[in-house]
Amino acid sequence: MAKQGGPQEVPGCGTEARTEEAFDVFARSCPSRDTLKHVTDRWGSLTLGALHQGTFRFNELRRRVDGVSEKMLSQTLHALERDGLVRREAQPTNPPRVDYALTPLGREVAERLLGLIGLLENRMSAVLAAQERYDAARAEA
Amino acid sequence: MAKQGGPQEVPGCGTEARTEEAFDVFARSCPSRDTLKHVTDRWGSLTLGALHQGTFRFNELRRRVDGVSEKMLSQTLHALERDGLVRREAQPTNPPRVDYALTPLGREVAERLLGLIGLLENRMSAVLAAQERYDAARAEA
DNA sequence: CGGGATCCGGCTTGATACTG
């Protein structure tokens, strides 16, 4: 990653800013970019959405997050856990049992994400209409 | 894409649901997934963020969205325009002048996205701390 | 200035198989 010759060092990356300024910081390749990626990823968003509905075990999640492979679920879960959005509780029983749940921060993030998704879902008819208009305009070229 | 043998046809994909139910719909591979991807993409989020601050021409955007290539900016802009989030106004002058701005829907989406980003930025210290804890726990394995 | 077309490398993803 990292552009060809641009400055990779990020100066004021730890400032606690409000939304407007926060975006400027975000725009300069801060760690929050990575976290956003984990959150909005194909599997990240679905996993957060699933965990927003409760606590689940690994294979329960696999069934809920339709189409995810073991590897990707594991990878996604680790990334979210590392970011402090998901808590993992393993019980040393036999057979092993591991539960995954959102942390308080994870719940906040999930709610915002779900809000964004909900907005898109609700306006999807407008989006679809826009797409048709766009495609139609291009077709007659 | 699409899993090995699963049903690709999505039945109730046009329902206008509220956030909770909307997610279920979203989870089944609806078009909104594509739009979310355009929005949260590496360049999509930065472009929406830049356009949230005003109307800009192509090369102005290039300078604002630091590090983006012509191709990716063009591609991002087209995707967002097709989704009805960005409006493109070309003036047939010489030299050509093209302005990009958010549509009302685009502004709504951008605001939610910026909210999510802002939340992450504000809590980044907690995220960073969680990452250190996670890495430390793994190191002594 | 505002892009389109093309080529190509690398990260991401997905099957599959194996382990504790």
Added chain:
DNA sequence: CAGTATCAAGCCGGATCCCG
């Protein structure tokens, strides 16, 4: 059950050249 290891494929994104 709860994962990790390995390998191949595919798509994303960047560099480059080109045109109106």
